[in-house]
Amino acid sequence: MNTQFMLLLILLDPDTYSLIGWVVLMMLSAFAGVMLYMKPRSKTRWSAAALLLTMWAAFIYGFYVGNDELRVVEVEYASADLPAAFDGYRIVQFGDTHLEAFEGKGRDLLERVVDSIKAQHADMIVFVGDLQNRHPDEVKPFIDLLGSVKAPDGVYSVLGNHDYPDYLGTDDPFEISGLTGRSVENHQLLGWHLLCNSHHLVHRGNDSIVIAGMDNDGDGRFPANGDISQALSHIRRNQFVVMLEHDPSSWRRKILPHCHAQLTLSGHTHGGQLNLFGWSPASLRYHEYGGMYYMGDRALCVTQGVGAAIPFRLGVPSEIVVITLKKK
Incomplete structure (x- = not known):
């Protein structure tokens, strides 16, 4: 194990930041x-x-109070393309659990997250990536807890940059394949429908909407595995599409110019985990880093997430988002 990899492991340990x-x-x-x-x-x-x-x-405050705060955010998205049967349809969006950070006493917050999700009685639940922080084994202690999250139309998920083995410093293709396979298997153990550049149709009578998901499509140092053509294969332009994509930077780079998805749901930024008088460090890197954004009639919703590799939040509480679809 080389020195660079050892340093990476130390920097990815949530306790490191408290000590620093x-x-x-x-x-x-x-x-x-x-x-x-x-x-x-x-x-x-x-x-x-x-x-x-x-x-x-x-x-x-940030380490011991703000990091334990949780809020429920309610938003509406209206579209003329939404089938009438889905007017009032409710989706709960959450992401960025980085489960390593919830081990031990941190589990209490995750239990509150799960209780809050269940209390919404949503039609569908979506998870927008970064289930683990660095290793698939982090998920094991939380299978029963997160597996209890259910919805009538199912729970759908995508992979985030931390769900790939990039953070484990291995170049062995067999080990990479095995670790990725275990990350995928974790979603199956939870009973979630993992969308890897794929989609699923949700029906209400004769009407339907599309829930699609791209693999992480980052810019620069993050994995760029998203394939829109594959994710929306055989989907017509008049169909209503909810697109799950972990990295919100993909919205401007790929989703807006290369497909018609009306609503995109993302995470990744954690809202910068710091907000001082309306300013967040996430604004230095991302155009869209928290909340609802519009481009004409199309929209992007970026959640601040519920966990983080760095256990610090000041002015940016953990959150789940409840989205109500409306017929425009």
Whole structure:
């Protein structure tokens, strides 16, 4: 096992970030203490101390309070293409569990997520990727809990960038194939319909809508395995399509220009996990990173997710999204 891979494993461990945060704050505190001792009447030093206290408060809140918050977001999407039989149809969207972060005492939040999903009595539930953080075995302790999530028209899911073995540092094609197969099998064990560049039709009488899913289609360092042509094979342009795609950057790159999917559901960004006075660091990389976005009559809904590799959230609580489809 090489040094680079060992470093990657350490950086992907959720506890690493808590430790780093504590070390940095302790060092800053020691520095501020020395400065206050040497120049106790300096206004600059007292300003630095006030800033340090603010950082302490933000750190403690983000790691131990904000990271445990959960909200239910309700949105509507109206389309003239929606069949009349689906007017009022309810979809629960969630994603980015990164299950390694829910081991131990973190399980309580995931139990609340599951209870909140069940309480919506939705027609369909969708999971938009990143079930695991780095290894398929993380899912085993949560099979019964997440497997209890059910809906009349089923639970549909797609793979996110963390659901591939890229984070395990192996180049062995047989090992890569085996790990990917186990990730796919986990969705089957949960009773979810994993959509790997494929689709499924949901019927209401003589009417139907399409629930389609692309493999992760990232930009740059993330896997780009999405295939729209395959996902929507034999689907007519007048059919209403809900597209699941983990990475929201694919909406502008591929989905808008290359297919007619009216509503796309994504995750991946976690909303930046930090929001200060309306600004999120996710805005530096993504045009769409949290909430509903429109391009004409077509829309993208990006959920902030329920977990994260870094157990810190400030102003960006974990969430599930309840989408109600309306006939326009």
